[in-house]
Amino acid sequence: MNEHEVKILTDRLIPVPQELKFNDGNEFLLNEGCTVQIFVEDTAGVEQKTLESFRLFWGITPALAVAADAAAGKHGAEGYEIGISEKEITVKAAGMTGVMHALKTLRQLAEVQRGTERTQGYFLVPCTIKDFPAMAFRGVHICVFPETPLWDIERQIRIAAYHKFNYAVIETWGIFPFGSHPEFCWADMKLDKKELKKLVRLGKELGITLIPQFNLLGHATASRSITGKHAVLSYDPSLQPLFEPEGWTWCLTNPETRRILTDLVMELYEFYDCPPFFHIGCDEADNIGTCRDCRKKVLKDLVKEHICYFHDLFAQKGTRIIMWHDMLLTKGDERWNGYIVCGLPEHRLGELYKELPRDIIIADWQYGYPKADENAPEPQWPTTKFFKGEGFPVLVCPWLTQDGMKSLGNLAADEKLLGMLETTWHISHDRNFAHIFCTAAYASWNPAVNPGVTLATRLALAQHIRQLGWDTGVDEYIKTGWNQYQVDPGHHPHTNV
Numbered sequence: 001m002n003e004h005e006v007k008i009l010t011d012r013l014i015p016v017p018q019e020l021k022f023n024d025g026n027e028f029l030l031n032e033g034c035t036v037q038i039f040v041e042d043t044a045g046v047e048q049k050t051l052e053s054f055r056l057f058w059g060i061t062p063a064l065a066v067a068a069d070a071a072a073g074k075h076g077a078e079g080y081e082i083g084i085s086e087k088e089i090t091v092k093a094a095g096m097t098g099v100m101h102a103l104k105t106l107r108q109l110a111e112v113q114r115g116t117e118r119t120q121g122y123f124l125v126p127c128t129i130k131d132f133p134a135m136a137f138r139g140v141h142i143c144v145f146p147e148t149p150l151w152d153i154e155r156q157i158r159i160a161a162y163h164k165f166n167y168a169v170i171e172t173w174g175i176f177p178f179g180s181h182p183e184f185c186w187a188d189m190k191l192d193k194k195e196l197k198k199l200v201r202l203g204k205e206l207g208i209t210l211i212p213q214f215n216l217l218g219h220a221t222a223s224r225s226i227t228g229k230h231a232v233l234s235y236d237p238s239l240q241p242l243f244e245p246e247g248w249t250w251c252l253t254n255p256e257t258r259r260i261l262t263d264l265v266m267e268l269y270e271f272y273d274c275p276p277f278f279h280i281g282c283d284e285a286d287n288i289g290t291c292r293d294c295r296k297k298v299l300k301d302l303v304k305e306h307i308c309y310f311h312d313l314f315a316q317k318g319t320r321i322i323m324w325h326d327m328l329l330t331k332g333d334e335r336w337n338g339y340i341v342c343g344l345p346e347h348r349l350g351e352l353y354k355e356l357p358r359d360i361i362i363a364d365w366q367y368g369y370p371k372a373d374e375n376a377p378e379p380q381w382p383t384t385k386f387f388k389g390e391g392f393p394v395l396v397c398p399w400l401t402q403d404g405m406k407s408l409g410n411l412a413a414d415e416k417l418l419g420m421l422e423t424t425w426h427i428s429h430d431r432n433f434a435h436i437f438c439t440a441a442y443a444s445w446n447p448a449v450n451p452g453v454t455l456a457t458r459l460a461l462a463q464h465i466r467q468l469g470w471d472t473g474v475d476e477y478i479k480t481g482w483n484q485y486q487v488d489p490g491h492h493p494h495t496n497v
């Protein structure tokens with residue numbers, strides 16, 4: 001097989017496997033009764049999942065043999081090997097997770113038979129693949145605004161799982177209708193809990209765990225600051241004592257605040273079926289500690305007690321908290337020049353990290369590509385290295401900058417960090433959708449090979465979105481592709497439709 005053919009086939013795979021070798025020879029035909037052999041250490045669920053997948057992907061039932069093999073998991077819990085010859089497909093993995101990754105790769109690689117009007121079947125070219133992720137945590141951070149339809153969230157979860165992300169942090173912006181305290185949700189903008197619950201279950205089916213987020217420091221408005229909206233106080237002045245007078249941060253000296261926040265986070269945690277992580281936000285708490293009672297206290301002590309309380313609450317349940325990094329570092333400190341930090345000198349929070357438990361996961365969001373000078377090969381990412389050096393598990397969190405995604409992926413792999421959490425905020429559409437679900441997917445699985453968004457990889461993404469649409473029976477114009485509209489797409493997919 002020549003280089004041109006290898007490139008065509010490799011461009012279909014998002015992410016690109018760690019080792020991929022195409023061989024000459026006849027193709028394997030994905031026909032009824034074709035031979036598939038799977039070797040796994042743990043056979044639980046593998047046969048059923050494989051048969052379901054073959055039916056869904058190619059409309060066939062293979063002659064499937066699943067065998068226990070104590071040596072099959074040498075690439076770790078998520079790794080796998082594939083061998084394709086004219087006669088058979090073999091897959092080796094530790095268990096179900098690795099097999100699911102292998103099946104996703106096979107689907108991306110398979111090509112439809114040629115020469116007929118209608119689809120008659122699919123084939124795979126002979127090859128061998130050895131594959132495993134460069135980091136354990138590969139996440140996307142997805143926001144659900146009052147304007148976001150849940151079908152769009154489902155599409156993002158499906159494509160994230162198809163591109164081998166294994167976590168999705170879900171931040172609902174003032175629209176989760178809490179049973180414990182219904183007033184902490186827009187009265188006229190509630191999401192449908194049954195539909196959201198379906199997504200929690202869908203995530204499990206697809207191999208991507210949904211992690212809830214609730215902001216426990218700033219962003220207490222549950223609304224973008226630039227809009228002046230407040231999900232609670234816009235309608236209800238009676239709840240003002242729970243917030244600092246400006247409404248942006250929670251009042252940390254008021255014991256009622258903690259009581260209510262405990263109810264809210266526990267309700268969310270249980271709704272998401274008690275996942276292993278919970279994201280407590282904590283970014284951009286700019287005017288924290290401004291009320292009469294808070295401003296007389298030592299802010300560092302207030303924040304420390306607040307975070308440690310929620311750390312312990314979740315630790316008792318075996319769950320670890322994730323928090324944004326920015327309030328723990330101080331603006332004006334030369335060590336962070338060019339990098340995002342949000343602590344103000346008057347906050348005096350720069351030493352707070354020393355008093356925090358070291359199992360808190362620091363999510364270091366750095367959205368630029370700040371090289372020291374033009375000739376520097378890469379940014380230094382000093383904030384990430386700092387938290388790692390202080391003993392915290394760290395997630396690198398890029399947003400829209402492709403160079404940043406690539407560089408941070410390499411950093412996470414080289415420094416053996418916990419992983420990457422790609423953020424999306426209100427811009428998970430249009431060209432940026434491809435950056436998020438191509439470039440960040442490459443960066444978090446196999447950052448050494450990251451073609452980014454090219455014409456070829458964008459077309460591969462479009463094919464993947466179509467395949468997922470076939471799975472779910474999409475039949476509405478606005479639900480196809482990744483933009484609702486072709487002309488003047490604006491900031492859709494957010495809409496009230």
Ligand SMILES: [Zn+2]
Pocket residue numbers: 243244250251252253254289290291292293294295
């Ligand atoms: Zn206060």
